[in-house]
Amino acid sequence: MAIPCILRQRVTTTILLGVIGQGAATPILHHRSNGTITTESNGSEVWCESSEWYDVLWFWFANFLLHALSVRSLPGESWISSTVFKFCCLLVPYTGVRRGLCLILRASNLAGNDLQAAARANALCMVIRGPEWRPRDGQVVDGCSIETSKAQKRRRRKKRRPSSKKHFARERQSEKGDPEITIVDTNHSDVTPVQSPIRGNEVTLKTKDLYVPPPDRGVIDKLTRWLIETHRFHSQPPTANMVDHLNVKIHGVCQLAPGYALSYIPEDMKVYSHIKHQRSLSISRLLGVNHTPDIKLASTHDVPRILFSIIQTVMGGYSLYKARGTQIERYGYAAYGLTVLPYMMVSVINLIGSLLSSEYETVYLVHSAIMDEMKLRGGLCDGVVGTLERPSHQTYVYIDGEMETRPQGQMNEFAYSSGELHCHDTTDGSPKVELQVSAANEKHSVKDIWLAQKWGHSCQAARKRRKKGEEGPPAKSLLCVPSHSGFTRLSPLWYQDWLKGLTILLLMLALGLPYAIIAVLSGWKVNNSTDTQRTFVTNWYICGQIQGYAVSMVEGVDGKKNVMKSCFIIFLTYGSYSIMGFYVVVQEMLQMGTCKAL
16 A cells, blocks of 8 residues: 555655754754863864764764665655665665666656656556457457567578588568578579468467667667666566556556556657547637647656755765864774765765656556557556547647657458467458467466566576477467557657766766775775774675665566565675674764864
8 A cells, every 4th residue: 555645745844854953953962071172183173072872873864864765766666665675775875876867867857748758757658468468359450470480590590500501591571571481502593482381370479569679879878778777767668668557556547458468658659648538629629729738747856855865965075074084083994974975976866866857656547559459358547648649630740850650561360260269361462371370378477578588588498408309399480469559759859868978977976986085085094993894894885886786676576575575685685784884883983972173
């Protein structure tokens, strides 16, 4: 159950009032009793007294916990997932650096309208045909194509290896998508095209994406894809970026029919305004409005998180200022005042991301032709805010660089006979060849699909079969059905390359600037610090940066149980460095006390 927005605002207000009250009361809490006057190396005198429990708690709260509170939540993210991610940010400060950089990279506040801003913020979703989708009897599907499966390609390459160099095979795709094998003999001038046979006229049903992510244009794009983009913000096909609608808050009502799923809309997919009732369109025409009114979506700039980032940055700078002199002279680069640097750097990135991107409480539904198909099968969707289909009444002038993508290929009609699924091409002028369609019996979850695409489990299973000498299942051709409807691809924004360069620069500064500041303030001197203190603090710095990349993958975990399990694993694996670092901070504060300049 999600925490109500009003309750969360009250909690945020209470924390802010506590921060202001504690900051105002700090000078009163420190009495000049049982203290000593110490002269620093520069000749200035400071008053040092023993640290109390509230001094340690205030330092931990202002420099560490406020950083975790400044981390943004994803659109529609449940409170359990958000809490777990913030807990990971508390243990490993660089966990939230990639999310903050993704907010800067998308910069949804710079979009032209609310719909495209929500698409850039990953707050729009559409209905797609999932891996378990099956056609109905008599249904006609446009955009189908027959392709060669990976198993067929591997077996063809294996058969070609022992052949002579004089013979070679070249596979080319015809206009209708039917694979063709052209065999060429170098000793003969004649070329005989042979249509690739389909074994027993059997094909395997598969859903295929029309959307293809834009290719990398240079080194900057590759670095952005590998170092900056996270699972939710990575540009990938819709079937690889599905929505866990059971744990993600969806605006309105969404009850999916069997075989359908939700997927996030890519940032470069154009979304049109959607008027649900024809009456609204008629009223607009009577008022003399020839264009569709702009849709306004509920979003917030999240002022509390901006304030948390500012307060944490200011408190971190104040802690660095106090570290000069007595702390560094005693503990060197292991001084507890320097441990706030990683948290302060990531808070600055979160501040910039919160200023450039708005926050959405829910994920909004977008209409498409696949959604209409799903409703005919008993599904229910209400609260749609936009559409991928260009409205027929709207006269739209395409901008330079936009490209319209529509399903291309065969128009197949499916029919069931004796419990078996058959299909034939109904395109004009095409041969009427009836095919028997089969589908995999196993069901795949979102997590299984993601793991298969990430690690290639199917390839590993094939390698095991080859080692055992097994042939595996018979290779069949694939009958590919489009997973989603057509769309219009937007042209790249003129400032997108600048944002990519900015995010890479901020990442380099976040990784290298803390060490530069420590070198300037302490000169990497050991002074009177112990080996244990230096080891714990150094591991906290270095391992926090390296492991922050791995820990940030927790946002791709679905389900409440899996999220809690991931949190427990992260605590056991990566939390030890943070616990040791927190121990050093408390130890040094109790040994040295609290010092103030006179």
